[in-house]
Amino acid sequence: MNELLLKRGKFHQACDFVRNHARILDRKLFEYHFENGSKNEVLRALAKYQNPDGGFGNAIEPDFRLEASSPMATSVGLQYCVEIEVDPEDIIVQSAIKYLISTYQSDGGFWPFTFMDVNEEPHAPWWHADEITSPPEAKWPNPNAELVGYLNKYAIHVPEEVLSLVNRRVLLNLDSSKYIEGLLYDVICWNRACHCLPESLRMKAEDKIERTLRKISPLNEKTLREIRIFSLAPDPESIMYRLFPDTVHVFLDSEIERQSDDGGWWPTWEWGQYEAVWPIAKEEWAGKITVQCLKALKEYNLIETTQLNRLPD
Numbered sequence: 001m002n003e004l005l006l007k008r009g010k011f012h013q014a015c016d017f018v019r020n021h022a023r024i025l026d027r028k029l030f031e032y033h034f035e036n037g038s039k040n041e042v043l044r045a046l047a048k049y050q051n052p053d054g055g056f057g058n059a060i061e062p063d064f065r066l067e068a069s070s071p072m073a074t075s076v077g078l079q080y081c082v083e084i085e086v087d088p089e090d091i092i093v094q095s096a097i098k099y100l101i102s103t104y105q106s107d108g109g110f111w112p113f114t115f116m117d118v119n120e121e122p123h124a125p126w127w128h129a130d131e132i133t134s135p136p137e138a139k140w141p142n143p144n145a146e147l148v149g150y151l152n153k154y155a156i157h158v159p160e161e162v163l164s165l166v167n168r169r170v171l172l173n174l175d176s177s178k179y180i181e182g183l184l185y186d187v188i189c190w191n192r193a194c195h196c197l198p199e200s201l202r203m204k205a206e207d208k209i210e211r212t213l214r215k216i217s218p219l220n221e222k223t224l225r226e227i228r229i230f231s232l233a234p235d236p237e238s239i240m241y242r243l244f245p246d247t248v249h250v251f252l253d254s255e256i257e258r259q260s261d262d263g264g265w266w267p268t269w270e271w272g273q274y275e276a277v278w279p280i281a282k283e284e285w286a287g288k289i290t291v292q293c294l295k296a297l298k299e300y301n302l303i304e305t306t307q308l309n310r311l312p313d
Contacts, residue, residue, distance in 0.1 A: 004253045006297050008304045009043055013263030014294055021264060022287025023079070025049070025060075030291045033298065037259040039084050046080050047092060051155060051197075054095030062284040064123035064222035065277065067180050071103055075143040078150045079192070100122030100147055104162075105128030109169035110144050120272035122281075126275065135245050137176040139187040140228055141193075145205075149193030161306070167201060174204045180212040187212060191238065209239050219247055225268045228289065229255065264290045 004012070018030045025045040031037025049060040055069025057075035067291045068072070074096055081093055112132045119129055135144075151158050170193075170234045180186050187209060194205050216223060223233075229251035231241035242290055260266055267285040272277045297303050 003249045003300075004256045005303060006256050006259075006303045010256075010259060010263070011294075011303050011305050013140075014290055017263035018287060018294075019289055022291060023284055026287045026291045029080065029083070030254075030294070033295050039086065040177075042080065042084050042161075043086065043092060046077060049077060050092060050095065053102075054097075054099035056096065059064065059281075059284075062119050062281040062288070063271075064114065064127040065121040065281070066114065066123070067121070068115070068117055069099060070118065071111035071147060072113040072143050075146050075150070080194075082153070088156055093154050093276065094157050097151065097154050098172040100151060101158065103161055105134070106165065109166070109172070110134050110140060111144060111147055112227055122277040124269075124271045124281075125273060129234060134178075137173055139186070140173050141180065141182060141189045143189060145173070145186070145193040146189040149196035150227065152198060153196035167198070170197070170201055171204070174208060175202070178208075178211060179215055180208055184224065184232065187229050188227070191232070194239075194304075206239060210243065213240060213243055217244060217247075219244070219251075224251075226267070228293070229274075230264075230292055234292075234296050235299035237261050242243065252297065252300060256297070256302070265293045 013034050015030075015034070018027055020028065022225060023045075025042070027046075028037060028042045028045045032042050049056050049058045051057055051067075051069045054073070056073040057069045058067050058073075059065045059160070061073045061076045064073075065072075078093075078096055081090075081096075086093060100111065107109065112183060113131075114127065115132065116129050146168050151163060155163055180190060182192055190205050190209050194209070196204050197205060213219075229240075229248060232238070233248045235241070255265070256263060262285045267282055267289060281288055294303070
């Protein structure tokens with residue numbers, strides 16, 4: 001396979017972009033992956049986004065600037081914990097799981113992605129909340145599937161009856177349709193959940209992801225929209241890569257070519273509102289996306305400076 005490589009010079013440009021533009025949290029994550037950085041440094045940066053109630057807020061999800069906690073922002077915080085394989089006993093994890101247990105809506109079996117106070121701070125239009133209500137099944141997985149995954153991953157902090165309750169809700173959603181009927185974000189949430197769910201649920205979820213990916217194949221730019229391929233296939237162990245390796249490499253080639261002259265990768269969407277704040281969020285996204293892209297390219301051995309351990313084609 002004659003895939004492109006991110007050349008050494010381009011890689012160093014990207015490194016400089018992260019150092020100059022990314023949030024401290026994403027800089028520390030970059031250092032962890034590429035410079036033997038400390039896991040504790042990532043956690044120290046992450047803790048600044050966690051509130052006393054255990055939930056995450058404070059614009060950790062750059063598209064809404066709410067300081068108060070929300071389940072969606074907490075899912076983002078726990079993504080960092082999973083990525084650096086934080087100790088399940090860490091107080092950050094314990095507090096986040098406690099927050100999720102306290103905000104679960106047993107009537108309907110869901111977490112609101114956020115609460116009405118999201119409207120009081122700058123936010124992308126898609127995060128505007130008109131009411132807090134149980135989502136239709138097609139929209140349930142984002143963020144609910146992912147959050148149930150975290151409750152299973154950190155089950156030592158979850159009462160048995162709560163874990164049983166949320167896992168039954170997962171099964172209900174999995175059995176509600178043959179395919180994942182929402183957006184690709186729902187597929188991404190199931191991908192994240194799969195690694196954490198008990199085996200019986202994991203197998204059902206993986207089967208549903210596979211059926212869905214086969215149904216929407218061949219994947220193209222129109223299908224992906226603003227989603228980047230490394231969100232669907234962050235590493236060679238992903239279901240997407242196992243099914244369609246050539247397609248993944250085509251999109252990774254496109255990402256390498258998409259690198260901006262400043263060395264970064266930028267979001268492809270706009271808010272269309274809060275014009276004074278969007279540039280701040282946009283730069284935060286660029287730092288985060290650049291780290292995500294570099295991490296994926298490293299996983300696929302597509303960075304010239306990481307070719308020493310490269311397997312032959």
